[in-house]
Amino acid sequence: MTVDVTALADLLRRAAKAEIMPRFRRLGEGDVRAKTEATDLVTEADESAERMMRAELAKTLPNAVFIGEESVASDPDLLYKLPDAELAIVVDPVDGTFNFAAGVPAFGVMASVVWKGETVAGIIYDPMGDDWVMAEKGSGAWLRRPEDSDAVRLKVAAPVDLEHMVGMASTGYLEKPVRAEVMQNLAKVRYAASYRCAAHEYRAFAGGHVHFVMYNKLMPWDHLAGALISQEAGAHVARLDGSAYLPKHVDGGLLLATDKDSWQQLKSEVFAAI
CATH class of the missing domain: 3.40.190.80 (D-Maltodextrin-Binding Protein; domain 2)
Known part of the structure; x- marks a missing residue:
């Protein structure tokens, strides 16, 4: 598996800073549209961020199948390429679009790396907090911050009744x-x-x-x-x-x-x- 996960995490951050955050609470008329129902939304931020990520990944990982939420909305057959792909990058440019469109600061940018039908890396970037939670299979889960070498290892809560x-x-x-x-x-x-x-x-x-x-x-x-x-x-x-x-x-x-x-x-x- 030849994906630089750190570089992928940085791409999510750059897309958020270039295409998502400048539009937060600044969406104009026509920048928000319903897809399958009134609560299933897409905005100009979703589409622009995904275009940026797709274009950059095409340069660095030209053989990877790119599966983005908005790309699949335009071409549903794209989703069925995922199970058989040797390498796929799966992206949600704005997770929590309903919140984003409403001006609620609870949204994120997510990406995963799928290698021969198995998820081998996952990244969730928070544009508001400017940090990532991320994992590579077998290496633990971590909270990482830009320009901070001390990552924090994540652990689920202790069981309760x-x-x-x-x-x-x-x-x-x-x-x-x-x-x-x-x-x-x-x-x-x-x-x-x-x-x-x-x-x-x-x-x-x-x-x-x-x-x-x-x-x-x-x-x-x-x-x-x-x-x-x-x-x-x-x-x-x-x-x-x-x-x-x-x-x-x-x-x-x-x-x-x-x-x-x-x-x-x-x-x-x-x-x-x-």
């Missing part, structure tokens, strides 16, 4: 009867929320601040980086049927917990209906 768990659950894509049952069951934990931004939810989880995260809709740009970072921080990560989460998966839901016992308890008592 179900009634004391705090976590994130994305329920918006569940069918109504299932959503109703899951939301009722979430009363069994101490607190459950949604940031509407997987980037920050994964950062909070891998950093040891919450005990679980759950997603139903699986698109690779939303979850590959965060799942690897969480695993490297010590989490138990699996689809809701208990199987391993791989880059080829776009359904089946995803549950991450501090350990396997917590995962099984959450699955059986909170998310059994999914």
Whole structure:
């Protein structure tokens, strides 16, 4: 695998500074559009940042398959190249676009490296805090800051009883009867929320601040980086049927917990209906 992960992390930062942050709270008329529904948005920042990243990666990694959220929106068949690609770079130029468009400072830039069907590196950059959480497979998860040689190793929280768990659950894509049952069951934990931004939810989880995260809709740009970072921080990560989460998966839901016992308890008592 011949990808300079540090250079990729720097590219995310440069794209954010050049194309995303200058547009934050400055989007003009026509700069925000709905895709599949009113809450599924794309902005000029998403598209411009992805164009910049795609163009630069084409120079440095010309043989890599580039899978970007907005590129797939324009060409859905592109997504199906991921499972068979020898090397792919998967990018979410603005994760949390709804927040970004609303002027809420909770959004991120994510990228992952997929090598022969396996996620081998993940990066989540926070443009507001100007830092990354990142991981390479087998090397731990780390918080890194620009021009700071002292990275901080990330570790998930210690396990707690179900009634004391705090976590994130994305329920918006569940069918109504299932959503109703899951939301009722979430009363069994101490607190459950949604940031509407997987980037920050994964950062909070891998950093040891919450005990679980759950997603139903699986698109690779939303979850590959965060799942690897969480695993490297010590989490138990699996689809809701208990199987391993791989880059080829776009359904089946995803549950991450501090350990396997917590995962099984959450699955059986909170998310059994999914």
